Amino acid sequence: MTAPRLLVLQPSPSDPLAKLGDWLEADGVELHLVSLKEEPAPTDLDGYQGVICLGGEMGALDDLEHPWLADVRRLLSQAVAKRLPTLAICLGAQLLAAATGGQVRRGPNGPEVGILLVAKRDGAGKDPLFADLPWTPDVVQFHHDEVHLLPPGAEHLAASPKYPNQAFRVGACAYGLQFHIETTPEIVQAWAAKAPDEAACARAGHFDQDFLEEAHRDLEEVWHPFVQRFAKLVRGELAPAGPMGTPLPLV
Template identity: 85%
Template sequence: MNAPRLLVLQPSQSDPLAKLGDWLEAEGIDLDLVALKDEPAPENLDGYQGVVCLGGEMGALDDLDHPWLADARRLLSSAVSKRLPTLAICLGAQLLAAATGGQVRKGPQGPEVGVLLVAKRDAAAADPLFADLPFTPDVLQFHNDEVHLLPPGAEHLAASPKYPNQAFRVGESAYGLQFHIETTPEIVLSWAAKDPESASCARAHHFDQEFLEQAHRDFEEVWQPFVGRFAKLVRGELLPALGSGTQLPLV
């Protein structure tokens, strides 16, 4: 039996697959990575059993400077319509929201940066990926924009005090995470060095090497099993969420 194949859309070299790639490959998933800045996106999703879309420093609608963002939104829209398991992270989550009728904007409360908590919402209790998460898992935040309005029919799965739309599901199996779960301490430190203005919004010790190493051990304990459940969804070993048949406006 052939291994399931995921299309991985990478908008920026600054946000690689990192730990997420390790976890997916450990689950026997084949990864087809497309660096959107350097190579064309595929025309369609034929031959793929799922999609991952990573983060980046650009905005979800910055098509003038990054015209390939339209390709990312098109493929995410197609993934939802085809009911392919999809995991979209940070910018990826914003692209997923924009592709399916939601709204993205610059966060009016400024950057959200650091090792912070998100809280599960009521709908998470019935979700196949979120149900087994702790109620307030640790995550890595590093973003300036927010998903202001969720797509019509989306399930709201997690929130933070600063920006409420932290995690959501569109359709039965397309997930957007505003936060990061894939990073390493070195990646986070590189972001802080490149964007010291945003980094200054976090508590200073959040960029200490020892603190970040412990935080990433905590991330792994929670989020590797989450990715394992996503892999089961891709393999067809886990049923998608029920009651998600709403027809969405795919834009």
Template identity: 50%
Template sequence: MTRLLVVVPSDTAPPARLGDWLRAAGLELDERHLDAGDPLPADLTGHDGLLVLGGPQSSVDPEDVAPELVGVRSLLAAALAGDVPTLAICLGAQLMAQVGGGRVGVGVDGPEVGAALVAKRDAGDRDPLFGPVPLSPDVVQWHHDEIAELPPGATLLASSPRYPHQAFRLGRHAYALQFHVETDPETVRRWAHSDPVGVAATPFDADTVADRAEAVHPDLAEVWAPFAARFADLVRAGAGAPVPVP
């Protein structure tokens, strides 16, 4: 079984549907929940790929504020150095940008929260994971920080007018998504009722933000479940395992 290390920095942002999609695509998930005190491995030995999820921590927090992120950065650095198949989401994407030499800071245009669209860039058409993604896919946004500068050599794959660095690739196999694709409606509803600052940056109240996000979840599954399957194929190929024929 091809094995994916899944780093969950906070149980407020679980793998949710993305975990289901990856298991359905044939991956074994080794989940490490940092809230529960699960230890992180020193390196990626015994794993064929890496998934780093989101959380309320800030990627610019110093070590004394967010010591749990030190090991996450180390694993991302190892993945980038070895061009290991990697998917990093929201906080994970910001950490990957930092580790790769980019810059992250507090979002200059305030929090970006709720159901939204992003625009695939031309480079996405030529990318094995992003190629089949529609030009303007639905996503869920929930971030207060922004990826202000991409790492050197990064390929920008998706953008938006408010925050341009929405998805990028480093090397051949490491992908970062500033937005969320993994959520279920219950998770987003919890976020909406626990983040008054984020919700205040929208024209809506918490329930409306959650309702609008719930309405796009079928569209999220239609686009991003196949994306997850393509990422699983990438992990399997890197492990030398056979990739299923559609």
């Protein structure tokens, strides 16, 4: 059986696939990584069974400095139209929202940074990826922009007190996560060193090595199974949500 092939769009070297790549490759998924600062994005999604879009330091609408952002939004819109399983993280979630009719802006409440909780919304209970998550899973936050308005018809899946649109699904199987699940302690520490003003918004000790190592062990326990469910969605072994998929019972 041929391994499913995912297009991975990487806007910045500072946010690599890291754990997400390890988990997907262990699940038999082939990854085609495109580093967008170094090479053009594909013109279409032919030959791919899914899409991942990672994060970066730029804004979702910073096309003057990064003209390839328009190509990313076009591909994410195509992915939704083609019902390709899609996982868009942080900047990727903002690009997904902007590509499908949502609104992105600088967050009025300042940066959201550190190891923090998000809370599932009611719609998560019948979602194939979110239903089995704890109600308040830990995540890595490191952003100052927000998805201000969800795209029309999007399913709201998770919120935080500071910024409510933390996770959402557009269509049957395109997921936006405002937070990070792919990091290592070293990646988070590098972000803190590169953006000290944002890092100063985190609680004391959130960038200590021991704290981050323990936090990432907890993150892996929750989010590795989530990514395994995403891989099943890519392989066609898990029905997507929505009217054309198979709804799950509420938990």
